[in-house]
Amino acid sequence: MADTLVPLSPLHGWDQKFSVLPDSVSITEEPFVTTVDLWVDPSGPGGAAAADVLGVDLPTTPSTRVERGAITVVWLGPEEWLITTRSQSPEELEDTLRTAVTPHGGAAIDVSAQRTTIRLTGAHARDVLAKGCSIDLHPRVFGQGSAVQTMLGLAGVVLIALDDTGTDYRILVRASFARYLAEWLIDAAEEFGVDPV
Numbered sequence: 001m002a003d004t005l006v007p008l009s010p011l012h013g014w015d016q017k018f019s020v021l022p023d024s025v026s027i028t029e030e031p032f033v034t035t036v037d038l039w040v041d042p043s044g045p046g047g048a049a050a051a052d053v054l055g056v057d058l059p060t061t062p063s064t065r066v067e068r069g070a071i072t073v074v075w076l077g078p079e080e081w082l083i084t085t086r087s088q089s090p091e092e093l094e095d096t097l098r099t100a101v102t103p104h105g106g107a108a109i110d111v112s113a114q115r116t117t118i119r120l121t122g123a124h125a126r127d128v129l130a131k132g133c134s135i136d137l138h139p140r141v142f143g144q145g146s147a148v149q150t151m152l153g154l155a156g157v158v159l160i161a162l163d164d165t166g167t168d169y170r171i172l173v174r175a176s177f178a179r180y181l182a183e184w185l186i187d188a189a190e191e192f193g194v195d196p197v
Contacts, residue, residue, distance in 0.1 A: 007032070010116045010178035017186060024124045025189035027182070030117040030170070034090045036083045037076075038097055039107045046104030053100045054083065065147035065160060074147045074158060082158065084117075084172075115158075116178050118171040120185065124192040126166035131188045133159070139166045153184040 009031030018027045040046035042058045051057045056068040058081055065074045070087035085093060090112040097108035120128065126137050132153040136142060143164040150159055158172040173181045 010175040011118075011182055014179075014182055017182070021186065021189055022122070022193055024122045025128055025192050026119075026121045026125075027185055027189070028119045028121075029178075029182075030119055033112070033115075033117050034083075034085050034088055034093050035110075035112045035115060035172070036090065036093050036097060037109050037111050038081045038083055038101070039079055040101045040104065041079055041106070044104060046101040046106040049100040049104060050097060050106070053096050063148040064145055066145075072160070074160065076149065076158075082111075082172075113175070115172045115174055118173060118178075118181065118185070120169045120171060121167060122192075123167060124189070125169055127192065128185060128188045129159070129169065132184065135159075137166060139164050153181060155181045155184070157181070 009029055011029040011031070014029065021027060038050060040050055042060050047058055054068065054071055054073060056066050056071065056073060058073060059066045059075045062075060065072055071083065071085045074082040074084070076082055083093065083097070090110040094108055094110040101108060129152065130137055133150055135148060135150050139161070142148070142161050144161055147158060147160040150157060152159065152171065155173055155177040160170040160172070162168040162170055171181070
């Protein structure tokens with residue numbers, strides 16, 4: 001009988017390290033998220049075709065994202081977006097988007113293996129991020145609906161705000177930097193070992 005290959009996430013086995021953190025700074029990995037890079041003119045027929053496939057208009061404001069159900073569309077540039085979902089396989093989403101936008105000069109490519117996702121939550125989540133991120137993280141500036149490419153520590157990430165209180169973030173990081181960033185986050189969270197009163 002042939003051996004079966006089982007995919008392992010970049011942070012496989014880190015649950016124990018994450019479990020010792022307090023509720024005020026919680027870290028979990030959300031592995032194997034489908035991610036597809038999309039390039040298309042948002043004002044042309046390709047943008048409309050992509051919107052039909054995704055069920056939501058492509059965001060055109062810098063540093064924003066939109067969601068519909070399990071699909072998130074993150075603005076990366078004037079004609080570039082990162083699509084994430086858990087409801088479709090990478091091959092399915094890539095094929096559907098590529099079929100829709102290629103006739104209009106667009107492109108779509110599966111980049112799911114390139115990154116993993118880290119969820120950072122808790123009362124001190126924003127404080128942890130502020131130790132290694134130069135953007136203004138105040139919820140009035142970086143609240144729900146915000147998403148930006150930035151540096152966190154020495155890792156390039158896509159940072160997504162999931163609420164308006166600064167307590168829930170999704171961090172997309174390249175697989176090769178995942179362990180570095182996990183260690184960095186744990187180290188940055190050490191001073192918050194006691195939940196705030």
